[in-house]
Amino acid sequence: MINLFSYNWQVRDEWFEWCKHVPDQELMKDRVGGMGSILHNLLHMINCERIWISQMEGSPLSKKDFSESTTLEEVIVFSNETKKYTEQFLTSLEHERTDKLLTITSRKGTVYKLPYKKVLLHIITHEVHHAGQLSVWSREIDRKPVSSDLIFREWQ
Template identity: 30%
Template structure:
């Protein structure tokens, strides 16, 4: 499970780099599907991942508010801030956790009974689903999307470079 989440994070970080080369107006423009905008979709990925992991760790559900993280730098910082906790949850995961009963409420309000193992795999695939949405939007805007096949040859080489001081994004 650890490897799958790390691969997701590498792709997410690559999308953050991709966003640094796209005008802010495009990142914030309303789009069909996903969660409305590129930035809202990236925020949703981060927020849902941390919320699910809190549930797996037996903590109260918590959601951040997009209004507090409505630009790329803030979403990147939130992702970085949440990641150590998520890593701890994944490291502590064992075979017995996979079989543990897990109950949640669906978007329609009905209660869903499953296992933690099924739910954590859902969380991992949730990010992949939304990254596919970002790829569609990238193509619609005339940009090349993040190349996912790089994970096949260098799964952990897609690191997000440190931002150079004084470097500004295209606006």
């Protein structure tokens, strides 16, 4: 499981490098789909990771709110903090079973009991989904997207 998180983090870090060569107005520009902008999409990916891991860990929810003044640098710092947080959780989880259940209640009051493994896979695929949206938007501004090709990446 940690290998797939590492893969996502590599791709995310490459998106951050990509963003450093794009004007801020393009990063913040309203777009169709996703979370509405490149920068907000990146922050959303990180927030969701942080929220789910916090729930499994039983910690208070910690997320970063998006605003017009949110900077790329702030998102990168939050990403690095979240990676460390997630790595610590995954390391501790290696000694436990991933079939442990997370109980959540939906806004409508429905109670779900979700195996940790399923939640972790959801976090991974959620990020891949939003990275795909970034690729579409990069082409819209005539920029080459970050490659998400898993085959040619090194495992950590």
